[in-house]
Amino acid sequence: MNAHTTNRSSLKRFFFQAILGVILLLPSTISAQEMLSRDEAMKLALEYNYDIQVAQKSIESAKNNASIYNSGYLPTATAAGNGQITYNAGENQTVQGDFSFDPAEAYNYSASVGLNYVIFNGLGRMYNYKQLKEQHNLTELQAKQIIENTMLQLSNAYFEIARLAENISILQTALDISKTRQTRAEYSYEYGQGTQLNILNAEVDVNNDSINLLNTKQQLENAKRNLNLITGRSLDTDFTIDTNVVFTMAFDADELTAKALERNIQIAQTKSQLKNSEYAIKASRAGWFPALSVNAAYAYQGQNNPNGAFLTGNESYGPQAGLSLSWNIFDGGTTKTRTQSAKIAMETQLIQQEQTTFTVQRDVLNAYSTYQNALFVLQAQQANLETAQRNFDRTDEMYKQGQITSIEFRQAQLNQLNAQGSYSQAKYSAKNAELQLKQLAGVL
Numbered sequence: 001m002n003a004h005t006t007n008r009s010s011l012k013r014f015f016f017q018a019i020l021g022v023i024l025l026l027p028s029t030i031s032a033q034e035m036l037s038r039d040e041a042m043k044l045a046l047e048y049n050y051d052i053q054v055a056q057k058s059i060e061s062a063k064n065n066a067s068i069y070n071s072g073y074l075p076t077a078t079a080a081g082n083g084q085i086t087y088n089a090g091e092n093q094t095v096q097g098d099f100s101f102d103p104a105e106a107y108n109y110s111a112s113v114g115l116n117y118v119i120f121n122g123l124g125r126m127y128n129y130k131q132l133k134e135q136h137n138l139t140e141l142q143a144k145q146i147i148e149n150t151m152l153q154l155s156n157a158y159f160e161i162a163r164l165a166e167n168i169s170i171l172q173t174a175l176d177i178s179k180t181r182q183t184r185a186e187y188s189y190e191y192g193q194g195t196q197l198n199i200l201n202a203e204v205d206v207n208n209d210s211i212n213l214l215n216t217k218q219q220l221e222n223a224k225r226n227l228n229l230i231t232g233r234s235l236d237t238d239f240t241i242d243t244n245v246v247f248t249m250a251f252d253a254d255e256l257t258a259k260a261l262e263r264n265i266q267i268a269q270t271k272s273q274l275k276n277s278e279y280a281i282k283a284s285r286a287g288w289f290p291a292l293s294v295n296a297a298y299a300y301q302g303q304n305n306p307n308g309a310f311l312t313g314n315e316s317y318g319p320q321a322g323l324s325l326s327w328n329i330f331d332g333g334t335t336k337t338r339t340q341s342a343k344i345a346m347e348t349q350l351i352q353q354e355q356t357t358f359t360v361q362r363d364v365l366n367a368y369s370t371y372q373n374a375l376f377v378l379q380a381q382q383a384n385l386e387t388a389q390r391n392f393d394r395t396d397e398m399y400k401q402g403q404i405t406s407i408e409f410r411q412a413q414l415n416q417l418n419a420q421g422s423y424s425q426a427k428y429s430a431k432n433a434e435l436q437l438k439q440l441a442g443v444l
Helices: 002-029 038-048 050-065 124-190 196-231 253-263 265-288 334-400 406-441
Strands: 034-036 076-094 097-120 239-241 291-304 313-326
Touching (some): 038 050, 038 124, 124 239, 124 265, 124 406, 253 265, 253 406, 265 334
Parallel strands (some): 034 239
Antiparallel strands (some): 076 097, 291 313
């Protein structure tokens, strides 16, 4: 009865491990994988990322609004014409008597082309046009910020894939070690040098390592789909990535702060908004000045009325020209209110600019501190990994010689596994901290 139960349990374990083995092999046997570098991923994102495409359309719209055709600097030209025909009978009353007339056709017609140009309108047109130009510049800065945020998001996603790929390699090695230990335990039991408890412990460890590996592979697939979305590719596109990390920060805190004040996108946007507020004040003052425009036209008109009492028809044609001057001496305080509102808006922009400047300085210093701390943690984790590796190598030798138990061996293996995972996490966390710092300093 006990032998039958043992055989049935062994059969279940065999099928469980076989199924896990097939699942774990699936991702590596489906298709060949392309090698995608971070630079190539950035190029794809610049061309196909949806947020960047929307931002580019916003730039096109702002550029169109800032066109000379939307400035008011060009003259306006108009053309008009009309014609009328009547068919009437009636009677004309004159000093010489009344005259009846039979039904007859009468015509009335005219045509003209005209040109109008505003010479001066209190400089409102000029500053409105400058506002449109500055709005175009602001839109480009906003688009640049979207691009920077997308590149940072892409880098984080890329290095997350790298971390998971390294974890898979680490977990695969751990699984191989556990399988080897299980095989050794089974041989030892067959030759009477071990117990079934060692086999069961090894089997549990194999199952746990297999599940951890399977879960990490699932996380890797999700992370790849996330990167494919950012780069605008098909979600099921498979690829491998470069897990090599190079740190390229060559500036100290003072240099980074100075560069941030010069290049940071948020600060640049506040400067653009402040300039727009200045233009708004000057444009609002246009209501206090007169407006002068010039117009010119060429007109032709005529009529034909056979039944006229004295005049049966006439026509005239020729050029016309004139100047128009208007001055709204008092508009009920509208211009004053508009100007005062523009000044308040500018004062608000000055406050926001100062706040943004101090906020960016704080963020740069915090990010620099975070980056330096991340580099220190990386060095500490590297030393910890070397110690854990030496400890595992020594433990492995002692286990093979039968000097320690399987539980002690597993603990050393787990220590090594945790050290490897922590080092990998520290490496990519430090790189992400570096990229965040570069973005704040405007050197991404």
